[in-house]
Amino acid sequence: MSDLFLGFYLGVFSIILLFNLLWYLYNKEKAYLYYFFLHLSLVIFALSIYKILVFPTALCIVPVILFTFLFTKEFLNLDKYYKNITKRFLYSGFIFSAILFFLFITGNQNIIKYTPFSFLILAIVLLAYSVYKKGFELAKYFVIAWGVNYIIILLTDINRIFGIDILHFEYLSQVGNILEAVILSFALFAKTKIFQKERNEKEKMLIHQSRLASMGEMLANISHQWRQPLNRVASFIMNMQMHIMDNYKNEKYLFEKLEESQNQLEYMSNTIDDFTNFYKKDKQKEYFLVSNAINNAITIISPTLKSNKIELILDIKKDFELNTYPKELAQVLLNLLQNSKDAIFLNNIENAKIEIIVDKKELIVRDNAEGINENILNKIFEPYFTTKERYKGTGLGLYMSKMILEKNMYATIKATNINNGVEFRINFQ
Secondary structure, three states, X not given: XXXXXXXXXXXXXXXXXXXXXXXXXXXOOHHHHHHHHHHHHHHHHHHHHOOOOOOOHHHHHHHHHHHHHHHHHHHOOHHHHOXXXXXXXXXXXXXXXXXXXXXXXXXXXXXXXXXXHHHHHHHHHHHHHHHHHOOOOOHHHHHHHHHHHHHHHHHHHHHHHHOOOOOOOOOHHHHHHHHHHHHHHHHHHHHHHHHHXXXXXXXXXXXXXXXXXXXXXHXXXXXXXXXXXXXXXXXXXXXXXXXXXXXXXXXXXXXXHHHHHHHHHHHHHHHHHHHHHHOOOOOOOEEEEHHHHHHHHHHHHHHHHHHOOOEEEEEEEEOOEEEEOHHHHHHHHHHHHHHHHHHHHHOOOOOOEEEEEEEOOEEEEEEOOOOOOOOOHHHOOOOOOOOOOOOOOOOOHHHHHHHHHHHHOOEEEEEEEOOOOEEEEEEEO
């Protein structure tokens, strides 16, 4: 290796190694650590080939293979996209590395010399492409970087096994290593930024869910405090009814009013139960009809809508079943209905109405509250964005609804202005 290229090669990899090591120390992500040791092994391998460093060349391949498997598993999130094969994938890497080490210590380096490593790289590239097709965008950089590596290693295999030098370029492997390292180091940095964003979103969602759980506990306490007084009042009313029946058989007015009072007490008792059950956190997924979750949300908000003279129309064209958290879906719907109610009240809408439509894996909520300004329509799902007056809105309702739908239900939500209002469409897979 010439002094000029050696200086360039070591300079580039010194920066890359330092970059990955520092980022590992900063955020403790294993991918950086594995990538650091992978390229450290590659540098030692290159230096041993050109006799700059006295180290068995064949032995250098063992850590390269081992850390390639470990880094691939971490970078491609195999635990998420291919959970069933993750252990087998890692076992394959350990076994392959162990076989190479065994061949080295038993003096069978010739077998290593004729091993086509390009097949291994091709399998990893195909796996990365499969992960990319499953929706992990950053996997395309892995495909590009290791695709270049595959071509170079394939040419190296042909030269090593068959003695055919196609490109006649002495530093082909080292140039390939540099390209792959630069591409994936930046991709790894981008992946960390995405994960940090997702972590922040998850923390916000946990805070939101914690608040709902606290509200459920608070309502349960209120329910406990209310239950005894309500029962005592109901007992008083029952005694009065019996007294009237025994002594004032012709007294209809008082008897009717006591009946109404009894019904109101039952309504109050049922209402506090509805609120308490609604805000209890779902512990596990379950199968349920979308219409059931809708009815739970309507039960909570319908008195408010009636008091504001807002007509609620429920149109179930074709009900469907989901396997997720029913109370979370009810919470999303409650947020949408609450926003529509607030917009109707703010704009003084006459003949106000909100319509809920269920049809073929789609849930639609629309109102006639004059819609949303087109300049801010694409911002309404952003965190802390609100059109309400200060202290009257947190800007988290629609944001959390979007997060719940996307993360827990693999659904999408979109807002569109219609003739005289806004329409929210939720599509389930």
